[in-house]
Amino acid sequence: MSTTAPESSLELWPIGNCQVSGLIDRRGALVWGCVPRVDGDPAFCALLRGENGQDLGSWRFSLENQVSVSQEYVRNTPILRTRLEDESGGKVDVFDFCPRFERSGRMYRPVAFARMVRPVSGSPRLKITLTPMSGYGSQTAPLTHGTNHIRYLNDRHALRLTTNAPVGYILDERAFRIEKQLAFFLGPDEPFVGNISHELDAMLRMTESYWQHWVRGLATPIDWQEAVIRAAITLKLCQHEETGAIVAALTTSIPEAPNTQRNWDYRYCWIRDAYYTVQALNRLGALDVLEKYLAYLRNLVDDAHSGVIQPLYSVSGAREIIEWEAEALPGYRGMGPVRVGNAAYYQVQHDCYGQIIIPNIQAFSDHRLLRMGNVEDFISLEKVGELAWKMHDQPDAGLWELRTRTAVHTYSAVMNWAACDRLANAAQVLGLGDRQLVWRERADTIRSNIENGAWHKACGHYAATFGGKELDASLLQLVELRYVAADDPRFQATLQAVERTLRRGEHMLRYANEDDFGLPETAFNICTFWLIEALHLDGRDEEARALFEAMLAHRTASGLLSEDMDFETGELWGNFPQTYSLVGIINCAGLLSRSWRDWR
Template sequence: MADRVSSLDLWPIGNCQVSGLIDADGALVWGCVPRVDSDPIFCALLNGERQEEGVWRLSLEGQISARQEYRRNSAVLSTVLEAADGSAVEILDFCPRFRRSGRMYRPVAYVRIVRPLAGTPRLSVNLSPKKDYGAEIAPRTNGTNHIRYLVGHQAIRLSTNAPVGYILEGQTFRVESDLHFFLGPDEPFGGNVRQQLEDMLEATEDYWRTWVRGLATPLEWQEAVIRAAITLKLCQHEETGAIVAAMTTSIPEAPGSERNWDYRYCWIRDAYYTVQALNGLGALDVLEKYLAYLRNIIDSARGGRVQPLYSVMGVPELVEEVAENLPGYRGMGPVRVGNDAYTQVQHDAYGQIVLPTIQGFFDLRLFRMADLRDFESLEDVGEMAWKFHDQPDAGLWEFRTRQEVHTYSALMSWAACDRLANAAAHLGLTDRHELWSQRAKAIAEKIDAEAWNEEHGHYASAFGGRHLDASLLQMIELRFHGSGDERFKKTFAAIEQTLRRGEHMLRYDTEDDFGRPETAFNICTFWLIEALYLVGRKDEARELFETMLSHRTRSGLLSEDLDFTSGELWGNFPQTYSLVGIINCAALLSKPWTVAR
């Protein structure tokens, strides 16, 4: 229907192998197979006005309302559709995830269960996956109880106890008992589809509730933290341990801006912040798998340059192209596949490899503790941080047309050397401790000498510069300065005056390759909240945090950007950076558990 408009009012489902996004009417509008960075067989989100292609929609005849919620502490979504005549159905959406036969069962599969709740509901099923990034509807064949779709070089199969003929013809039919749909591998579905999917539902819910039970949540804002944590876990490709920046590509950062990027890859920077936040909650399973991913990246680099991002399989080449057959989010193309940022020089990546890896030398809870061989490999990364700490790069904001010696990159290089010194001391390597300590001190002195702008009285975003960016607020988080340091306080005051827009924060306000930024960057607003708290403005920090929580979607999540005038969310979704902000700020601002005892 032409009146359907794409929105970020979306509900993620997944199992750390495959993921999908469900819209406000219960339609599966985004889902890539067999991985998050693969061809989106469900692409209605980016299909402009063609909302009935690349979708799995269950439509209730005469529908007047829909309400949605996740089942408690899980990634199982419930959508209740109600019709004008009082009839209603519930749709349960999930991707199976549970332990079976001694290993995690997480198939490339989507499960949908439809339960009649009231009256005499009549339903139609539009299952129309596409292939080759929207180029064509996937060809199909069928049997008595299944439909087979050819998507690219593989096939997927729908196994169901619903009438297959009705589905093939898009015919509306009466729902008199529970319907079960399993869209997964192209192989016969053994056993009773109804019973097996009910068992999968119970086991998947049990898995997620057990996982959440192990989280060390703050007292306040627990629901917000739990939903953010579950979603961050869904952004990990468990097979390799990679963590993607978001599940989508090419949601524009601002309307018509063409700031449309493919975020379905593992940025070393974003993943660092993700594991840092989840570590604070005690979710070590995500860290352990990500450390394995990093070890493979380090081995492949062989002491050479580390890229800012890789595919979830660790592939370094991510050539950027345009998917010509997809009009884009609300018709706002281009839709990009791949990301040329992989060719950029971003020196902060070395610090972001070292910082999460260092935990492996200290944390006795880990199944695999880091050892001397790991330290020696990590020193290769540290050598690159030392070598390039004062060299120009594209910076964390990934400027495509200019390079400078970015202060944030130098800070990360300092942190790499500082943490290597800590690990060396822990391992009893006195000479290596001394070496890395001296290097950390030298970089710190260079930052104070080159990044401090005496004329304007603040640190600048680049050596010898005068402009500001929000990443300078990370000086406290990295322990480069304490919140009481006079230079930091002056820098914070300058950042507030220059980059703050009411209740929101820009990443920078200078022109880049596409002009001046038009929207606030959500993680930067969370950095502002942390800084406000740490300099003693605690009430203001709590108030601003509550405001940010009010901007979440009904699913409790955030995208990358926010229009600071209208409050509308923009940018790829769900954005790991933004969810990290929810977790970190809640932990910082919450009252202690002792208050409740």
């Protein structure tokens, strides 16, 4: 095997426990991991250090004279097994996981990365490179050490590595023969109690059991089960369980296309992305994610000023997410800047009102939930609904978050129609007849305004903006939002226009017109999945299935997708793993799969 570090790629394997997460590369190195939570300082930031000095900001095991690396997840878990082999046939298995299991009546999910190295055959010699960083890559983390631990200071968060491996070999990065199981626990700065090897063995077993039992409760389709299960596990990893927030991706600043400056920090909770995530997981019966997210939303609604909702919040619910550039990090393949924070938090995006209300409506009628919605919850939601009603025909930045211009976006207006429509439904369930009438009348008025503003008579299709004629892929969501039926002639005409304008072979653009950075250079993966859904609803199942299989073929070895894809080469771009894209896998598999009854 070449000793030259390979070019960074999105061939990455997520691990996590809904408190902390990490990405393992195809060499078995931990190259991305933030502490003490997903939006924190990346102690492991090699992914964004360009092609020089990849070992800085990483944690890698390698064998002397190593010739191969193979990787796979332990079935139905985010536990990764990496096998390293040397030229003499020496082999070791590395198990990577973040502990997650019930202990003492609560979920144990520490800010910790656990790694175990088990000798398999031969006499392999192992080298350990562990160089966490601090201050967004500005310096290596200062360290102190004892006989069986090393303490690293990352910004204001100290991490302690406890291990039964020789600490001196780790500090010197010196290879040594591995003759027994080695255990590594990089976690809270406190003494590790018990035998490290035995304890991590137990943690591994309990973590494996937790995830496999969680998967056991999913209502998966018969076809494409493995793809759906992997997407569902990874979506759950994107939830910050402490608050219930769901982040859009685990990374920041992976470019949407090469050298474009389209580098954004997605480690926050976009109301839109989270809406699609809980919708997909809800279809699989993963109510635990929905319940925790609804609690997060209730807090946002309580804190909202006069019902005003931002497009995104921090995982703690904080409103202000100042955007700045981490100058010490060159960026993915050197394609900076690396941005921290996201200025979109102060944008005006009116679709978020519908995305707050729609998932909350389930709480008023789903008797499986531990906490169902009540009249007080409905009254709180009405504050958000008032904004949906007030803003449905006002300009905003739209779901694609344009930074330099605004318009009345059809998608936003339809989301606000859905907000009023669903509030009317909830009022009916609660027996609030007068409020049902109010919200039904408002929904009808918004519908009339959409038909007058968004339907372009000359072109014969819905437009992306009121009074405009341009198209974008969000128009394919009109059926999903129950605004129109799939066989409605207006939707049929719009589908044909969108496909003709935005489809690029196996892929779909968000839009084809110039934005703040010029013409789009990559396809947006969720839009391709929206097209697949529309093709199915149009009765073109054979074509839809072929396109779905093509998208699945573009997944990484870990079974995942990023945000964007080069529609000519198929290379993945954008932040990873992207919740939008994983939602598309789940939704399309559910639509296109055979039924279990037919299979039996």
